[in-house]
Amino acid sequence: MKVVLPFIAVVGLALLALVGVTVAHQVEFFFGVIVPYAAVAVFIFGFMYRVLQWAKSPVPFCIPTTCGQQKTLPWIKHDKLENPVTTLQVVGRMLLEVLVFRSLFRNLKTEMKDGKIVYGSEKLLWLAGLAFHWTFFFIFARHFRFFFQDVPTLLRMMEGVDSFFQVGAPLFYMTDAVILGAVTFLIFRRVYLPQIRYISLASDFFPLFLILGIALSGILMRYIFKVHIVAVKQFAMGLVSLSPVIPQGIGAIFYVHLFLICTLLIYFPFSKLMHMGGVFLSPTRNMANDSRMVRHINPWNYPVHVHTYEEYEDDFREKMKKAGLPVEKE
């Protein structure tokens, strides 16, 4: 159920766009203009709303998870990146986390061998995760050439690197192959590994299938069912300049690609995909371990009922005197 249903959902969404634009051309306006604008709006406002909701809750305590030596005596080497005490060091830690998935790099595999527990390095998830996220970013950035009249040099350079091997025509992008491989691996491990399958929900499969669908439709569009590229650019420029046009003859596969992307944008703020924003707000990673150096303030701190020394002495005065302990009141 949790695997099949999301799969059917994604296939259904693709078919919806495909059938929609093939049977009735006036629906192109719906898929080509209304849905994209709505999706971008939901994404932007939804994303902001979620982040603001998190930010509204205070961070009452300084609770970093420290993964290295604290700052202490001057002759003991302080691990600045894993146990930061300054903002700069925290930024360093966060960059490692966000750009190269430092914590996931540490991952271990735990196994029982002949009654002994052994721990081996486990880098596959890290590698697939990193490949997936970076190629996603590259491909996303590459698409901006559709939104510029003159393609900026940086984008051209990215394209150049991506199609370095110069295979076929149009040039084959390496990132296309990598993202397909990475997403397939991520789906495969969810189905194949018993522990991961046990913990997975439908909402873990849905975005993976969705992204797979986006990548596949994009690749089909580029290499097989070729679309009218000038028309696509005209369409994209129309959207960003807020004067949408629907050029004729782009090809139905384009609308499938676009509709799946819009679905992803709409789904994004309501889902676990928000880890993209949340990772920056995680108190165990984005705080400095300086709580003994600087007082951290809890905005909702309130006085509590305590058992005072006076009450304690009242309870034990005779026993204290007998034991020779000083007391406040005789």
Next chain:
Amino acid sequence: MAKLPTPEELLKIHYNPPQDENWMDKPAELKQGNICWGAKGKNLKIVEFPNARDWSPVEEDWKLPQDWEGTVLEAMADRLSKYRSFKIFMDICVRCGACADKCHFFIGGGDPKNMPVLRAELMRSVYRKYFTNSGKYLGKLAGARELDLGVLKEWWYYFYQCTECRRCSVFCPYGIDTAEITMMAREFTNLLGLNTDWISGPVANCYMKGNHLGLEPHAIMNSVEGMVDDIETITGIRINPSFNRKGAEILFVTPSGDLFADPGTFTAMGYMMLFHELGLDYTWSTYASEGGNFGLFTSNEMAKRLNSKIYAEAKRLGVKYIIGGECGHMWRVLNQYMDTWNGPADFMEVPKSPITGTVFDNAASTKMIHVTEFTADLIKNGKLKLDPTRNDDLVVTYHDSCNTARGMGLLEEPRYIINNVCNKFHEMPDNTIRERTFCCGSGTGLNASENMELRMRGGLPRANAVKHVTEKYGVNTLANICAIDRATLSASMDYWVPGTRVAGVHELVANAMIMTGEKERETNLRGEPLPGKGGNE
């Protein structure tokens, strides 16, 4: 009481969960040997906790208050608005599974709900049902479920099988800390009077008497007196520690476990011998006679109430700063919570060692330093006369306490000390030390006797690594800086790696330290002949 299976029986662990079931449909079975007795009404009453009554987790009826569901959901809404950590950790888990095999209870038991991700999902599923739209409308498909008695019992069972050690957090790409989620779950269960006897008893004791063990002032003095006698027997030196003394320069606070039973008492003797040798102007307090804080295993508020005594006593006695003893979660509290709860400690001064002149800027605000920071500084500055050969019968390894390692980063100080007071030291494998260290299996108030199976399962990863160095290097001593470790690792070593002793770092220091005017030492602090002094080679 459930019979404890043999190590061979416990080692039959299956890590692969059954594939034909959905965990949401499988209610928790509260297994004897894995649960602690319920909190007693009288202890809950002492600290004014709700629904104070005697109850038993193995009985069907948990004597819950009216509308307990409403109480929990209201508390959940409140904590979501008060703790960003809780809110974020409810929302951003992608269930990548990196944490799945990192929990000592999962490694030692194989129960899938002990995978940190699933432990958190026990809470998240309820969160989704009541606090997210997808959960409200899509229900189980979105991983949401209603809060009912079965879920509450499951919470109680599994959140009192988490020692808040934070090992999973180290591997999580978002730093999701199950300890934060467990702490919330325990806050909720405490609103219904559902804690364990082994936690609520120490909390009530600590509140009224100043320490978990409920030692009254004269009992503390007696205990210390006994240790002073032992020290005199061993060294020929009579030391004279002071209590509740106004005007002392330093207040010393340590977990009460150190005053109560072996091997903690040897560590306490170690502190006293060291401070005497230095001529330190310090005092103990009978009122603030606990460094640990079992309140942390009930609610934020209770933890703050118990912790308040340390600063209050420092102020009353007029000390300049505080030194804290060897303890695990005590240092999580002192490092990450104390100043926020009960500060500012502006009536004290930034700690400065009177022996070496070192200023501890890293404690500029809390005014509290760890005894291993203090001692490492002494050794570095050559202020101690040490004879490490006195520890030559010990082949030592070091266990990082979860809290000092992952909540503070106190990694090198104890190692530096051990390397200076012992000649034979070997690290356990890299994946089991420092921030990757394993819990003793009995932290967060799980060190009872009725849940021995759970404790031995949870202690397996630690013990397994000790066994490795025992076989490889002949290690026979597990040094550590935590009172709970000293109490609980002893049991776990006896079970998994018999013949391995558990010792505090300052026990090893005191063994090696040559005191001014001491007699020729024949024995170590445990009364065993020193190497070369009685055929113990």
